Amino acid sequence: MKVLIVDDEKHVRDAIRLLVNWQQFGISTILEAQDGEEAIKAIQQEHPAIIMTDMMMPIMNGVKLLEWLQTHAPDTKTIVISGHDDFSLLRHTLKFGGTDYILKPVDPDQLNEALDKAIQAWNKDEETRQTNRELNMEMNQIKPVYWDKLLSNLIAEPSAYDYSAEQMERELGLSRQVNECRVAILSMDTMERSLKNKFSHNLDLLLFSLINICNEFLISDQRGYAFRHWNSDNEIVLLLWKDQPGAEALLTKINEGMRTTLRSRVDFGIGSSHLFPMDLPVSYQEARNALRQRNLLAKDTWIHRNQKPISSSQLVLTFSRYEEQIHLAIRSGSMDKIQEAVKQWIDAVKQSESITLEQLDHWWREYSVMKRRWVQQFFSNKSEEEIKQMLLDEPSSLIVPLDEYGILSLSLWQQELTRSMLHLSKRLLEHQQKDKNVIFEISAYLEKNxxxxxxxxxxxxxxxxxxxxxxxxxxxxxxxxxxxxxxxxxxxxxxxxxxxxxxxxxxxxxxxxxxxxxxxxxxxxxxxxxxxxxxxxxxxxx
The missing domain is CATH 1.10.10.60 (Homeodomain-like)
Incomplete structure (x- = not known):
């Protein structure tokens, strides 16, 4: 703790130093100033907890210092030590937060008692300040989660807007006068591999960083707000309510900010302007479709608008058509046969002029269903819980195999499928060998008993x-x-x-x-x- 002694007479400052048992009060630093101006400089630099000041000093007196303290350093505790028994000075001391008024010559007991009282008051206030700081920290941690949930709910239930309209206007700057908005989506599903790898062990930190970058551009001009979509682990939603025509230019600017900060850019899907809040889900779905229906084989833009739905003719190619040869290849345990089966599938995919996230997702679901069926066949002695555990060895959701430029890499996908099938085939062979061993153990047991x-x-x-x-x-x-x-x-x-x-x-x-x-x-x-x-x-x- 620090104490500042302010008096224009050095012998008074020296006397005060001698009259107090500073160590007993836990005071490590004793500062001095000879007038109010010098005191202000010391206070701004050192931030003392306790100030002992005279009232009558040249340049800036104690009266002016007390007034300054109340405005600029209200947490400090002040003890006035004065040679003037003047009621107006006493009243001024009390008015501007002084804890005691001591007359010169200074009585040691009175001074120590006043200091003890000031320190107790400061400690009590500090406890309150610390509690408030902790509460503020907790609130700052909870607040983003609160807004994530509230705004995610608004996308699903626009009618909920009326309950939070006032709070959104006060804290987000979303005026009640806003009657149109656009939704943009940043999805981690189609993010550059280099960026994902950098945050592979802490995707929450990556989401936090991306949201912060978005909000640096959105909040300053109250143009919108970015939040983590509560119903999707990999989706950041940007609610844009100001300057609708300039929204795409703003997203480009945000993307440049990401390139500068994270050395990588991201794909945005953006919906059209719609009535707010009732048509918010429409703009959200348009933005989502824009990402899911973009051609992953090309990279001509980072900002994607809503596309026409995929026609049924584009979905003719199905993974299940290749189930029989893949199933036989896995059962064979032959790496060559598995590689050949996967190559046949990839060769068929290569005939497509366009591949969308929608199609990849469809193929992934087909493969997941087939894999579950194979596991149930291969490991028929396993319980449902054991089968679930075995399937956890593989990713539960689609991982889009993108190259370093964010373009779909069929070679990476071929490698991933081959790895997955070889892993399953290896487990099957191990299981069959174990089965064979246990059957021979049973045979040996019968021979003996x-x-x-x-x-x-x-x-x-x-x-x-x-x-x-x-x-x-x-x-x-x-x-x-x-x-x-x-x-x-x-x-x-x-x-x-x-x-x-x-x-x-x-x-x-x-x-x-x-x-x-x-x-x-x-x-x-x-x-x-x-x-x-x-x-x-x-x-x-x-």
Missing amino acids: YHEDITLQDIANRFYLSREYISRKFKQEFEVNLSDYLGQIRMNKAKVLLRNPHLRISQVAEMVGYQDEKYFSKVFKKQEGISPNEYRKTANSI
């Missing part, structure tokens, strides 16, 4: 697999069902044991897992064509 009473449910519980899955995979691998396989093991073991003349048939039956001798004999005869006794006689005679 054939003499026990083993059921399919016992196997399912032991290996944490469903009975249906084990039955199907066992049949695929050994071409017999599990019960027949176990029966074959038992009969082969029984034939060895029957060669021992000292073992009764009932003992042999029990040793290979049959508690009922008659049932054992029935099963043996059905498989071998002769009874256990007949087999024993034949084997022993040989």
